[in-house]
Amino acid sequence: MRGLWFLATIGLVVAEDGLNGWLRYARLPCDVVKQAKVPATIVALNATESSPVYTAGQELQKGIRGILGKALDVTHETSEGPSIVVGTLDTFNGSSATPELEEDGFWLNTKGDTVEIIGQNERGALYGAFEYLSMLAQANFTEVAYATNPSAAIRWVNQWDNMDGTIERGYAGLSIFFKNNATVSNTTRIEQYARLLASIRVNGIVINNVNANPIILSDENMAGLGKIADAMRPWGVKLGISLNFASPQTFGGLASFDPLDETVIAWWNSTTDKLYEHVPDLAGFLVKANSEGQPGPITYNRTLSDGANMFAKAVKPHGGIVMFRAFVYDYQNLNESNWKDDRANAAVDFFRELDDKFDDNVVVQVKYGPIDFQVREPTSPLFAHLKQTASAIELQVAQEYLGQQCHLVYLPPLWKTVLNFDLRVDGEKSVVGTDILSGKRFDKKGLTGYAAVVNVGQNTTWLGSHLAMSNLYAYGRLAWDPTDDEVAILEDWTRLTFGLDDTVRETITRMSMESWPAYENYTGNLGIQTLTDITGPHYGPNPQSMDNNPWGQWTRADADSIGMDRTVSNGTGYAGQYPAEVAALYEDIETTPEELLLWFHHVPYTHVLKSGKTVIQHFYDAHYAGAETAATFPRQWAKLQGLMDQQRFEETAFRLTYQAGHAIVWRDSIAQFYHNVSGIADAQDRVGNHPWRIEAEAMDLDGYKVTGVTPFEVASGLRIAQTVDNSSAASASATLRFPAGTYDVAVAYYDLYEGKASYELLLNGARVGAWVGDNEDKLGFTLTRGIDGHSATRVTFPGVAIAEGDVLRVETKPDGRETAPLDYVAVLPPGVVD
Template sequence: MRVLLFLASLGLVAAENGLDGWLRYAPLPCSQQCKSKLPANIVALNATETSPVYVAGTELQQGLESIYGTKTGVSHDKCKSSSSSVVVGTLEQYRKTCGAVKDIPDLEEDGFWIDTRNNRIRILGSNEKSVLYGTFEYLSMLAQGNFSEVAYATNPVAPIRWVNQWDNMDGSIERGYGGPSIFFKNGAIVDDLTRVKQYARLLASVRVNAVVINNVNANATLLTPTNIKGLARVADVFRPYGIQVGVSLNFASPQTFGGLDTYDPLDASVINWWSNITDQIYDEVPDMAGYLIKASSEGQPGPETYNRTLADGANLFAHALEPHGGIVMFRAFVYNQLNESNWDADRANAAVNFFKELDGKFEENVVVQIKYGPIDFQVREPASPLFANLLNTSTAIELQVTQEYLGQQSHLLYLPPLWKGIFDFDLRVDEKPSLVRDVYSGKRFNRKLGGSTAVVNVGTNTTWLGSHLAMSNLYAYGRLAWDPTDDSEGMLQDWIRLTFGLDKTVLNAITKMSMESWPAYENYSGNLGIQTLTDILYTHFGPNPASQDNNGWGQWTRADHTSIGMDRTVSNGTGFSGQYPSEVASVYENIETTPDNLLLWFHHVDYTHRLHSGKTVIQHFYDAHYDGADTAQTFLTQWESLKSKIDKERYEHVLRRFEYQAGHSIVWRDAIVDFYHNLSGIADTSKRVDHHPWRIEAESMYLDGYETYTVSPFETASGAIAIVTSSNDTVGTATTKIKFPSGTYDLAVNYYDLYGGQSQWKVYLNNKKVGEWIGNAEDYLSHTPSIYLDGHSATRINFRDIKVKKGDTLKIVGTPDGVEPAPLDYISLLPKGIVD
């Protein structure tokens, strides 16, 4: 019998800061029927306090009390066969203590079985950590009011289910948007590991089994004796949750840290040095997962310095780890600087060019870690063809939970639909079904190792990632690492119920916003496979399409005044399409069969080229960017409808992000459409681009203490001009007469919020203050801030329901602070229902 406690209203609880994530175990009412379903006692078949089975018992005890107010005792010494008990343990422990187990399907490594039939709950695993996985699964059911009678086994698709942290020894995190490191500070492991324990709980609950705690751009000082002992303390915290610790290494460490005169991977002294370091680590951390290596890329040292192959480099570490059972995760993110004037040059070719010829030359404990696409975590890429070119080498897919190019947790973007598009892609190796998920799991090419990893980058912020809603991606990543066929919307809704409760209105609203978020972001940030048109030379956050070209990084669009897109065909371009097996290559080689959403990835076309939809490329750009920004406006209104149903602290936190995203999506929209309108000279058939009838440019207002400023890139300011105070000590005033018809308007002000100062602005209508704000986004938003007037710092604020009369005087007074000169771009007076 299935009992679901969906309640129309649960009433508001005390404010929550997000620290418990989806393990908050919020109280639920419990009827007599509900109470009859709850276990009266708990048996955890291991009394050792550091064992995952013991932890499972403790989690059950605390979870039952938190959710249903039930105080349940835990015993360890004998098996209670009575009804209303829950027994947790390994199959071996259960057989030894409780007797034979019947009708359990085969359990693979880390697999578990749950049986809740007949008022008796058994959670049994193939090993101790899998018992904990099953326990969290059961608690997840209870926390969602689900008392279904079930009996099923589940096994992971692959043995590697890792996360990477790009934490630096000084406590900063590269591409981290949730505060400083929970692991490092001032060059050492932190003393207080309380947050590490909570992170361990979150990861174990979604069945992640290893964490690499330091940046792939590694600092060799992690290898000091003191820090190795610190690493042991971290491992001690993770171990009871079934999670192993791994570390990233700097390839040149034998020379830069060890004092040798070389780091040649075939040099005997280097081999010996790494062997000794590895032994030292395993003396302190006997179950270390292994090493993550980034080499020969983006300025990092590697084996190519000595004309050695990448396999030589990987195998150096494999030999050191082999006696200890460790794994080498060797990143395939290897590429060189390129010259764009060479039509054949293409960064997308790099992974296959570097690794294909090495297939089969890696040791068995080496796993090549491959980004899901050939470039770098873009909003849309084709699946990396390297998955189809390593038939004799273990692989893992690399995802990114931290939204580096994708809004940096200041924009909502639910990532599983993007990931699953890659997982489900059929590479057709040897003209046979070859789904990407079957390749990286090891299934397709009969590899024992394989799996997935994700760059997560949680920090000390209580929201972990800088945004409450961004945690849906970490939750879903764990679920998909276990089973990549899991349903995107179903996972999301489990997370919503666990995080925000059982109210259907909340469930429906967050589901709708989240499922629309990736298409919306793609629409306003770059589509048709052109990549995310962000600034790749600076923060990777706001718009800067020109930065994509005329650089050595190879994330090119090859846009000019008549045409756009990378020609990656074999017949006339870079040859990238030929890296796929023939059936896939033929689809991408032919412009007629290439899907529209990857057209500009594979083909260079005129702006007037017609898509399968019938639109021209340039008109699609215009329409998509307006559509995406329009969708982002609805996120704010949908969230506001939940005000009475979400606790105040989390409601306000998310509200500010949606207010920001609504404004910044318009910054994105205008920057991209203005850039390509200026470049192509082709008008928008809907007459929206460069046409803003409700907008008043700041530079057209009467200025006192303000002066004009030419913004770069030009498209990140309306009309390319903003205003700034004439000095950092001067208060600026911008005044204008209202020429619009009398009525009630929403007042939108576009301004720039720079890092290094917190200017203040006040808005007056006929000398009556109608609004004010402070430029303090760096204090409450998560993205990398900017010190320039550009697409990263551009934003807007809205004041609703302002009654104005034609001829009224509108005045904005800006007070600079620090390096921030109270910058303004424009104001808009918007009638109801109008998006600027």
């Protein structure tokens, strides 16, 4: 097929910045366009410009012009002759039998001379229009006639945008919604975002951080919310907001925020009424209460349901709902030395006695696992306890613990481990996605569904990375149908985003499907969680931070053993929160899936797995294997040069190369840490043994001093070199003792922010390459000032001809806080991943 699409690639030389995401509507080759049979007229059965049906007509016109080069007229009155008709069941008078449609569902019929796109409501009609355009954009001219309905009514995204314009866990620039404690006046980017969300059938958005600032309730900001809602309404995306529980006191001037206080209730009712004056179709509220220092009803010895119901009664007359987060735990009173303490127990402990206490417009929003968006967690048992209360699953498109969009990690395979899990409630089939979140299992259909934390910012790529957008696209697809195949979703996204070349599709699909297993391997496996800096940015490695912290994300690692004992018989009792069949599975170490072994059991490092390896050897092997997989990503991507526009090719190549280097930082840090803690050698003698490296502290240094680092394990050889001051140039040199040949030369250094040190690599005085420590301008991860696992990085220069006795020198100049810190230089034969 690559030959067929050769002509299509010729037109891809124009740079693309990612702003259109998967809605590029790229022109198909002329010979392919000839195969498309598209009516000459579009009939949109609503002439009101704020109507999603009107929007659908305009989108069809735009898309067909881009994809096929055909200019179609849009009318709003039915007429004789072939046409593309888009409307609702109430407005359509065509020949088709009325399909079985539920809320937001649609009927698509491309058979015959007229294309029928019929929504159960206006949103559904718009979704059908996007479906038809997606088929055309992928050169899929199959004649179809089918109805499709959503798996759940709630398909929302949650932004963690702050009123000052920053974004918590934001890796793609500042907010598109807020600036200087006010809503923005220019809503262009907001409308563009709503268009993307509508195309994946997302029907609601909460635009401010769950750690909410009460100032969002000012008169000026309420008016601003009205303008934002106006921008999103034509796309069928309803607006919601997060609330700070203490607002009546901190913002309203009341003496209390007790949810049973009549003056507090009256204040919330009045405030809610004012909000609905500005946003008549406000979707409702999202509330985070009594978690991580946030105020809530427990402050007044009230129940969580007391708090949720106060809001529910306020929005009920307006048709609104309350999404009440189950992310509740008391981090101030967790003690790791208490064998029974376990943060994972918190959600069920707080909510299980309240199942029949919530109003019918309250939805409890439950994170997919019991801790916090880890690389692998067991399914939250709370889903099994909410039999009478509506529930929604909370996923995270923002890769908070999973590489912060600097690492390629395709998330749907992770999400599927939860969506496909059968909780066996009362011994009956209770699959999370198809049974529980659909509302079918407990007869709750209508107010169940999905929410995803999404961190779009002002960056034109929306998420800071072109490839990360596959996760947002896939979220919408899976919220509509959790049985959708993650590979098929990925292939659709790739064709829509990068074109129809088979090599591009196959390469991106292969890399993406390898990415989550690789990331799990080089960050933390066997259910130990992601061994990141739990007390800091949640980005780079820092395994020692995973214990002796108040946050409850522990490994309980010591010199002999590792893992959380969550059994009922001897541990925290967490396993017993599951229905009987699942509880028995996790209680027994022999039946616990090994990918969750250390989540449920505390074992010696020498515990033998089914593979025959010990736990510690599996750790070593997995971390090396994960880094080796990541090392293939830049090489695979390089083969796509010329098959897409150069801008997106180069931006993605940079991130994949960075990931390959940072995966080695992860590998070395984790392996070195547990080697040091356990005292058990790697059977393959890799840990701490790097024959191709020249440690900076062993080089001839001029203007450099040798220092240690914190944590110790993030430096090869446990030491580094950094300049003696913040202004003087320095150098590090070494005479090479490697056989003559062609090598890749990698330099490991630390790229801090608040400084842009400059580096030059020379061989026998001739420049090999130069760079600047400016990752803060190129990557969006949480920045740090430290020489640590977050700032550690590598730059590689391939194909350098070296002879024994050559002199390699790194010349540097510090800048600001960045003292040009060097860890090592690696001289690598082709194919060696060091």
